[in-house]
Amino acid sequence: MMRTSRGDFTLCKRLTGLALLCVLPSWARAAELQVPASVEAGQAFSIPLEGSGQATFYLLGPDHVVKRSVSLGSELPIQSGDVRTAGRYQVIVCGSSCTSAGFEVKAAQPAHLSFFLHPSRVPVSTPGSIDATAFVFDRYFNLVLTPAAVDFQITPASGAGFSRQVSTRHGAAWMRMDSTPHEGRVQVTAVLGNVEEARVIQQVAAEACALRMKAVTSGDMVTLETEPVRDCSGNALPDGTVVSFTKIDKAGKSTVDTPIKKGIARVQFSVRGPAQISVACGVVLGNEVALGGKL
Amino acid sequence: MKWGLVAFLTVATVVLVAIAWLQSGGLKQHAMFAAVTPEEAVQALMSQIQAHNYQRAYASLDRSSDTDLASFTRDMAGSDGSLRTYSSLQTAEVSPLHADRDQALVRVRMNWSSALGSLDDVRDLHVRRDGSVWRVVWPKPAFSAVPPQVVSVNYLRWDVIGRNTSQNWGAQEVDSPKVRITSMNAISRPGRVVILGEVENEDTVPAYLNVNATLLKADGSPIDEEGSFDLISHVLLPKQVSPYRIDFPGVRMDAVKSVRMDARALLVSASADPVIAVSDQALSKDGLDRNVLKGELVNQSGRPVNIAQVLAAYYDDSGKVIWVSDGYVDQALMPQVPVPFAVDIPNDIAGRLKNYRVIVNHYTQASN
Numbered sequence: 180m181m182r183t184s185r186g187d188f189t190l191c192k193r194l195t196g197l198a199l200l201c202v203l204p205s206w207a208r209a210a211e212l213q214v215p216a217s218v219e220a221g222q223a224f225s226i227p228l229e230g231s232g233q234a235t236f237y238l239l240g241p242d243h244v245v246k247r248s249v250s251l252g253s254e255l256p257i258q259s260g261d262v263r264t265a266g267r268y269q270v271i272v273c274g275s276s277c278t279s280a281g282f283e284v285k286a287a288q289p290a291h292l293s294f295f296l297h298p299s300r301v302p303v304s305t306p307g308s309i310d311a312t313a314f315v316f317d318r319y320f321n322l323v324l325t326p327a328a329v330d331f332q333i334t335p336a337s338g339a340g341f342s343r344q345v346s347t348r349h350g351a352a353w354m355r356m357d358s359t360p361h362e363g364r365v366q367v368t369a370v371l372g373n374v375e376e377a378r379v380i381q382q383v384a385a386e387a388c389a390l391r392m393k394a395v396t397s398g399d400m401v402t403l404e405t406e407p408v409r410d411c412s413g414n415a416l417p418d419g420t421v422v423s424f425t426k427i428d429k430a431g432k433s434t435v436d437t438p439i440k441k442g443i444a445r446v447q448f449s450v451r452g453p454a455q456i457s458v459a460c461g462v463v464l465g466n467e468v469a470l471g472g473k474l
Numbered sequence: 475m476k477w478g479l480v481a482f483l484t485v486a487t488v489v490l491v492a493i494a495w496l497q498s499g500g501l502k503q504h505a506m507f508a509a510v511t512p513e514e515a516v517q518a519l520m521s522q523i524q525a526h527n528y529q530r531a532y533a534s535l536d537r538s539s540d541t542d543l544a545s546f547t548r549d550m551a552g553s554d555g556s557l558r559t560y561s562s563l564q565t566a567e568v569s570p571l572h573a574d575r576d577q578a579l580v581r582v583r584m585n586w587s588s589a590l591g592s593l594d595d596v597r598d599l600h601v602r603r604d605g606s607v608w609r610v611v612w613p614k615p616a617f618s619a620v621p622p623q624v625v626s627v628n629y630l631r632w633d634v635i636g637r638n639t640s641q642n643w644g645a646q647e648v649d650s651p652k653v654r655i656t657s658m659n660a661i662s663r664p665g666r667v668v669i670l671g672e673v674e675n676e677d678t679v680p681a682y683l684n685v686n687a688t689l690l691k692a693d694g695s696p697i698d699e700e701g702s703f704d705l706i707s708h709v710l711l712p713k714q715v716s717p718y719r720i721d722f723p724g725v726r727m728d729a730v731k732s733v734r735m736d737a738r739a740l741l742v743s744a745s746a747d748p749v750i751a752v753s754d755q756a757l758s759k760d761g762l763d764r765n766v767l768k769g770e771l772v773n774q775s776g777r778p779v780n781i782a783q784v785l786a787a788y789y790d791d792s793g794k795v796i797w798v799s800d801g802y803v804d805q806a807l808m809p810q811v812p813v814p815f816a817v818d819i820p821n822d823i824a825g826r827l828k829n830y831r832v833i834v835n836h837y838t839q840a841s842n
Contacts, residue, residue, distance in 0.1 A: 293644030300678065314644065378646050383678040388662060388711075417678045419630040419746045421714040431769065433757035434832060438630055438711060438746035446751075461674055461713035474597060 212280035214270055220287045220319050221263050225254040226270060232272035240284075241266030265321035287317035289327055294369045296378035302356045302385040303412050308382060312353045313369040322350035330370040335382075336363030358382050363416040376432040384414040390465030391426075392444075392458045401426075401450050401470060408460060415442050420460065428454035497725035512578035512601035518584065520566035523550050533785035536602045536609035539600055549615040553698040555780035555839050561588040561804065576603045582762065590704075590781075591840045596761040618811040624644055625776030625809060629747035632680050633670050651681035656715065659795050663729035669720040670798045672787060675710035681742035683710055685737050692731040698722050705837050707785060709744055712825040716833060717787035748775030748784065750807065750834040757824065765824035766816040767799075771834060773807035780806050783813045783835040788827040797823040807836070812834045 214226055238257065242264045247414035249415045249435035250254050251274055268454065271279040293314040295440070301308045311331055315323040316393070329352035334340040338361065345352040352369075359365070362384050368377040374465040395402045403424055408416045422444035426433045428451050435446045453472045458465035476548040499722075509515035522531035529545040535541075541549070552558025564587040577600065584595040600611040635648045658671040669687045685706060689697040700720050707716035755769035767786050773779050781802065788797040801817035819827070 245521065274500075295644050296646070298649045299647065376644075404801045417712065419632065419680075419710040420678065432663075432830075433549065433751065433753040433769075435749065435751040435756065436711075436714060436833065437749050440628065448753075461676065461715065472537075 180429040212270055212278055214282045217283040217285050219285050221259045221266050222319050222402050223259040225256045227274055228255050229437055234272050237271040239269040242472055263319040286321035286323040289315045289323050289371050290318035291316040292369050292374050292376040296374040296380055300383050301382045303358050303362055303382050303414055305358045306328050306361045308358050309356050311367055314351050324350050332368045335359055337361055349447040360412045384416045385410040387460040388462055388464045389415055390463055395469045399449050402447050404445045405443050408439055423459045426454055426456045509608045512580050512608045515601050515610055516568045516580045519610050524563040536611045536768050538645035539612040540614040541612050545615050554778050557588055557781045557802055558804040561586040568839055593804050620810045627776050629745055631745045633743050634741050651677035651679050651739045652739050653681055653683055653737050654734055655737050657795055659735055667722040667727050669723045671795050672715050672717050674715045675804050678712050681710045681739040682742040683708055683739050687720045688734040689730045691733045692791055700723055707833055717798040719784055752832045765819040768816045770814050772811040772812050773809055778806050778808050779836045779837050781837040782807050784817055785834045786830055787818050789829040790826055791828040
């Protein structure tokens with residue numbers, strides 16, 4: 180992810196490395212190189228070189244290749260910057276003949292968490308609606324494959340918080356949970372040692388429930404006003420939610436889609452004779468009001 | 475020789491004057507001021523309107539016309555950034571309805587072309603004999619206006635703060651709105667297949683919505699893919715429901731095995747205002763004996779709405795959407811002023827529909 184901008188150059192180097200690996204095995208029967216089986220990413224170390232005279236050293240890594248002249252009979256230092264990327268490395272030393280050895284670079288200690296919390300908005304009281312996934316990386320953004328315990332700490336806007344500990348598998352920890360019955364901000368923090376990443380999810384009211392309006396007539400005008408529009412858990416639907424009023428009288432049908440303001444929706448109609456008025460919010464129907472008898 | 479040159483210069487002068495007269499609309503003006511039938515009077519008036527010569531057109535009206543030049547121009551050319559201001563008169567079909575010795579009633583069907591398609595305007599005009607010519611009596615345009623006032627608008631608005639692109643992978647992002655197609659119906663129309671239904675924004679934030687449909691053959695391969703284009707309300711506020719219609723011209727229903735629907739929503743900044751009431755909706759016939767759904771739009775906010783589009787969904791007795799039609803209103807919606815609208819309904823649909831629902835799309839110039 181961090182190296183995509185260098186992708187083409189890296190691919191070219193890898194191909195060069197593969198070509199070398201194909202050509203050089205016959206030379207590698209000379210004196211063996213003493214390399215550690217595995218090292219931690221970013222950790223410098225050295226390789227003792229036997230013999231005398233000058234040689235050429237190659238280090239073929241997953242994302243880069245190093246070539247330099249070395250003196251045989253001394254310690255060959257491998258700098259920390261040359262082994263930052265986790266993966267399989269190959270060391271080749273060519274003097275009068277060539278010799279090679281391989282070693283593994285493993286991810287260092289966890290230093291970063293990439294944390295995905297989905298979705299960013301969720302209706303209240305919805306089972307299995309929230310997914311939290313954390314990927315563990317070291318300071319060089321190598322995925323840490325060693326199992327580690329990630330603590331998901333959930334802090335709702337109201338009520339007690341709770342946490343859930345999940346062990347990583349192949350570098351990822353994942354959990355699913357229900358949304359709580361109360362609207363508002365819920366903070367979910369993924370914690371691993373002293374590394375933590377916080378995300379916020381907005382729990383929002385679900386569909387309207389028991390939608391009711393009242394009518395107040397004044398002359399040939401009627402003012403319709405809903406009661407505070409709430410979902411079945413008692414959460415107020417947010418302002419801006421559209422409520423549709425429909426009036427049918429002898430003049431025909433009239434409709435107004437009006438947004439909720441300060442928790443209620445209000446509209447005014449002129450009425451001529453008996454009228455039937457209904458209210459709806461999305462696919463939820465509310466009560467009906469009959470004015471002046473039946474149509 | 476001398477007389478020949480004189481004759482040539484005289485003829486040339488007469489020809490040039492005649493050309494100039496023709497080019498300056500003299501023929502039309504002559505026709506207008508010398509209309510010997512009511513139809514000719516209306517046709518000549520329409521020619522002037524087509525040429526945007528409102529002053530000449532106004533001068534040709536009968537003296538009893540209860541209008542002034544400004545009102546007449548506003549009536550024909552539009553105002554306030556309305557769709558009419560972006561339109562031009564394409565054709566005018568004139569047909570006599572009634573005539574006696576001194577008065578006549580003539581129906582004119584004006585077809586205006588605009589960027590959003592053609593618009594019909596049908597008017598019945600009184601024409602009066604004035605000596606040897608006929609002149610159109612233009613009715614006083616009904617421009618309603620509300621008294622000067624301050625309208626307080628505590629409207630709601632949603633703004634979106636997106637993710638910073640420099641942030642790492644996995645950084646917090648705001649999800650797209652959740653929308654749902656609540657109904658879908660595939661019908662066969664002459665020369666085409668039509669997919670129609672309704673879609674709801676189930677979320678608590680506004681959505682910019684597109685509905686696409688792909689017709690599939692029996693082997694699952696696609697026949698055609700189309701979008702709802704302007705037969706949908708693209709911006710849906712929370713819990714708002716819009717009808718949609720997708721036309722597949724040249725496709726036969728018996729070739730279609732299944733339909734794949736795709737509703738894509740984007741999170742956008744939006745405003746909950748203006749609220750536009752749709753009042754006095756009723757099914758009726760227009761002047762051309764077509765089935766229409768008529769009503770009035772009332773802009774309940776304090777700002778003019780420049781262009782409004784009416785979208786109507788029609789339901790059968792089982793509540794299924796059987797047709798969706800639309801129509802643009804060529805007048806601007808001034809605050810609190812009712813503006814009439816009418817949308818066509820095909821004859822076979824009019825016979826089956828039991829209910830209907832109307833919503834309004836609107837466009838408002840930012841500078842207003």
